[in-house]
Amino acid sequence: MKQTWRWFGPKDIVSIDAVVQAGAEGIVSALHHVLPGVVWTPAEIEQRKLEIATMRDGSPSGLDWSVVESLPVSEDIKKQQGDWRAHIDAYRESMRNLAAAGIEVICYNFMPVLDWTRTDLAWRLPSGGTCMRFDLIDFAAFDLHILKRDGASADYDAALQEEAAQRFAAMTDEQAQQLAGNVAFGLPGAAETFTLDDVKAHLNEYAGMQEETLRQHLIDFLSEVAPLAQELGMRLCCHPDDPPFPLLGLPRVMSTEAHYKAIMDAVDIPASGITLCSGSLGARPDNDLPGMMARLGDRVHFLHLRNVARETDNIRGSFYEAEHLGGATDMVALLEAAVQEEARRKAAGRADWSIPFRPDHGQDILDDLGRQTQPGYPAVGRLKGLAELRGVIAALEPRIS
Structure with missing residues (x-):
């Protein structure tokens, strides 16, 4: 090999x-x-x-x-x-x-649209090292409350929607911006310049x-x-x-x-x-x-x-x-x-x-x-x-x- x-x-x-x-x-x-x-x-x-x-x-x-x-x-x-x-x-x-x-x-x-998707690019491990992570609750919080995608609620059951709402409510503005940036990092060529409107526009083309x-x-x-x-x-x-x-x-x-x-x-x-x-x-x-x-x-x-x-x-x-x-x-x-x-x-x-x-x-x-x-x-x-x-x-x- x-x-x-x-x-x-x-x-x-x-x-x-x-x-x-x-x-x-x-x-x-x-x-x-x-x-x-x-x-x-x-x-x-x-x-x-x-x-x-x-x-x-x-x-x-x-x-x-x-x-x-x-x-x-x-x-x-x-x-x-x-x-x-x-x-x-x-x-x-x-x-x-x-x-x-x-x-x-x-x-x-x-x-x-996205080549890959993570919600955290440097999640701390018990060892002190870091790694990438996908947190479904964080992702739902992004989709429902930051991106506010049309029809997003149909993709999550009531329990997950509630967890996502609580998670979002506990975020600072800086944390919400960081989450959005982490998700968008998988958008080819747009990691540094994306806007939420850019993401929505890409998604709408696949509607x-x-x-x-x-x-x-x-x-x-x-x-x-x-x-x-x-x-x-x-x-x-x-x-x-x-x-x-x-x-x-x-x-x-x-x-x-x-x-x-x-x-x-x-x-x-x-x-x-x-x-x-x-x-x-x-x-x-x-x-x-x-x-x-x-x-x-x-x-x-x-x-x-x-x-x-x-x-x-x-x-x-x-x-x-x-x-x-x-x-x-x-x-x-x-x-x-x-x-x-x-x-x-x-x-x-x-x-x-x-x-x-x-x-x-x-x-x-x-x-x-x-x-x-x-x-x-x-x-x-x-x-x-x-x-x-x-x-x-x-x-x-x-x-x-």
């Missing part, structure tokens, strides 16, 4: 030098400054490759750009409105440019859209890009919804094994596959991660390995980012299934037998505290996670290979 590390580019506080010291073998990155729907040019791609390949003193890092995360799917494509057809053309051109640069794996998501419609739009998108990926020798892998249940009246189409199977069956092309994120999917108690890896492993092109601790057994509930070997997912069993899948692929002669993975998220501990890295992406916390995962894999591979 190829050990990779997410890097947000030259402005990332965690440097390429630090990634080398962590022992990662490849980089997961993107051209975050290029807007969705705009072509990734060969020059921009080569510049990012050079940045990844070079340490601060100019010496080679030994790292390659292993996975693109993400080549973003525009909101126009998801809604099939506006310039969506031109955006698909641009997506295909970006794929060609990436393939020409030797990059084979593209992770993307199909979540409307009335049902799950079936969004799923068909995803199928339509894949029908345009997956054959090209197959032709280019690339692999596309869809990231699950985060969290994996409906929020803000928006439909969800990548939250369960059934969701993934429906898409894989509809566009039955090997190049069209899955980013199996154990943290996102693990926030639902009805998702069996080791079983999903065993049953869907043939189409798993990328692994995000992290863990969450669920605070209830409900499908929709509160959770926080746990240690990589803690939390609700049996990480050892999941890794065992992944190593078994790699062994099957290798025996079958598949060129893509090695599945890239990265330690996804991490708790802020030790020198991470106060460093203000990208939320969820500390240096020491991810290093700890990578070391734990590396140890499990080292124990499993000799027994399975």
Whole structure:
């Protein structure tokens, strides 16, 4: 399994030098400054490759750009409105440019409006470290009393509405603003400049859209890009919804094994596959991660390995980012299934037998505290996670290979 590390580019506080010291073998990155729907040019791609390949003193890092995360799917494509057809053309051109640069794996998501949602970006743990957390009561308080979304009350039962009202009443203005900012941090490109009206405007563009419609739009998108990926020798892998249940009246189409199977069956092309994120999917108690890896492993092109601790057994509930070997997912069993899948692929002669993975998220501990890295992406916390995962894999591979 190829050990990779997410890097947000030259402005990332965690440097390429630090990634080398962590022992990662490849980089997961993107051209975050290029807007969705705009072509990734060969020059921009080569510049990012050079940045990844070079340490601060100019010496080679030994790292390659292993996975693109993400080549973003525009909101126009998801809604099939506006310039969506031109955006698909641009997506295909970006794929060609990436393939020409030797990059084979593209992770993307199909979540409307928000790429991910948390209510706290630095929740204090008993250890003194911090992590990201989703608190359902806080989220309901935001939806009902800060955003004041039309029809929001229909999404929460009476007991939860009452808890949310009490929680909001106890907030200071500063706390309410912080909560709104935390939720909006998952709004691509708007974390620093959003307004509540901006969020409402984005949501209104999806008003009335049902799950079936969004799923068909995803199928339509894949029908345009997956054959090209197959032709280019690339692999596309869809990231699950985060969290994996409906929020803000928006439909969800990548939250369960059934969701993934429906898409894989509809566009039955090997190049069209899955980013199996154990943290996102693990926030639902009805998702069996080791079983999903065993049953869907043939189409798993990328692994995000992290863990969450669920605070209830409900499908929709509160959770926080746990240690990589803690939390609700049996990480050892999941890794065992992944190593078994790699062994099957290798025996079958598949060129893509090695599945890239990265330690996804991490708790802020030790020198991470106060460093203000990208939320969820500390240096020491991810290093700890990578070391734990590396140890499990080292124990499993000799027994399975």
